[in-house]
Amino acid sequence: MTEVPSAAELQVILKEADLLAGPEQIEAALQRLTVEIRERLADQVPVVYCIMNGGLVMAGQLLPRLDFPLEVGYMHATRYRGETTGSSELQWQAPPSVPMEGRSVLILDDIFDEGYTLAAVVAACRAQGATEVMTAVLTNKIHDRKAPGFDVDFVGLEVEDRYVFGFGMDYRGFWRNAPGIYAVKGL
Numbered sequence: 001m002t003e004v005p006s007a008a009e010l011q012v013i014l015k016e017a018d019l020l021a022g023p024e025q026i027e028a029a030l031q032r033l034t035v036e037i038r039e040r041l042a043d044q045v046p047v048v049y050c051i052m053n054g055g056l057v058m059a060g061q062l063l064p065r066l067d068f069p070l071e072v073g074y075m076h077a078t079r080y081r082g083e084t085t086g087s088s089e090l091q092w093q094a095p096p097s098v099p100m101e102g103r104s105v106l107i108l109d110d111i112f113d114e115g116y117t118l119a120a121v122v123a124a125c126r127a128q129g130a131t132e133v134m135t136a137v138l139t140n141k142i143h144d145r146k147a148p149g150f151d152v153d154f155v156g157l158e159v160e161d162r163y164v165f166g167f168g169m170d171y172r173g174f175w176r177n178a179p180g181i182y183a184v185k186g187l
């Protein structure tokens, strides 16, 4: 069994981390995303999918601002599984929960890092018959290791090329509940 770090150890991780975006910057990013998404999808009655687990906080904060009719679904695709580097294999832990044939689909996730997760999720939605698939992320990590031929449609904030946590994103499974976006010391 993997040992759970103590509360004191996890407090040190947060204390030593660099704050990249605080609640005010995140609020402004969510507001911008709301306006852009409304413009594109307000009359489409889309299925809005939360990608578990990382997308949970962003979806929870964004959905009540989308003041137009939509359905909510979830799916869990994971490639990092508590590590700070991604595996080449994407694991599906929960398949899409709402049928999407003939529908507009909006995918919500916490971070567009290398992009292999979202590229695979979008391909799966198309394979299931979605007519249009859009992606919105809270953060886009800036580097030149992106999956070729794929981009996201809506971005809240840009973050530097470090391992980040908070607002849905984990550090080894913890601190998804941190109210800002932080970069781990030394990573």
Ligand SMILES: O=P(O)(O)OC[C@H]1O[C@H](OP(=O)(O)OP(=O)(O)O)[C@H](O)[C@@H]1O
Binding pocket: 051, 052, 053, 054, 055, 077, 078, 079, 080, 081, 082, 086, 109, 110, 111, 112, 113, 114, 115, 116, 117, 118, 170
């Ligand atoms: O752009 P990529 O390099 O593919 O990485 C981005 C993905 O990594 C994280 O998920 P993770 O695999 O950690 O699963 P989790 O959401 O359950 O933590 C995050 O939530 C994104 O879905």
Ligand SMILES: Nc1nc2[nH]cnc2c(=O)[nH]1
Binding pocket: 080, 111, 113, 114, 162, 163, 164, 165, 169, 170, 171
């Ligand atoms: N928590 C977290 N998950 C990720 N998945 C891909 N990149 C990251 C990152 O920087 N932080």
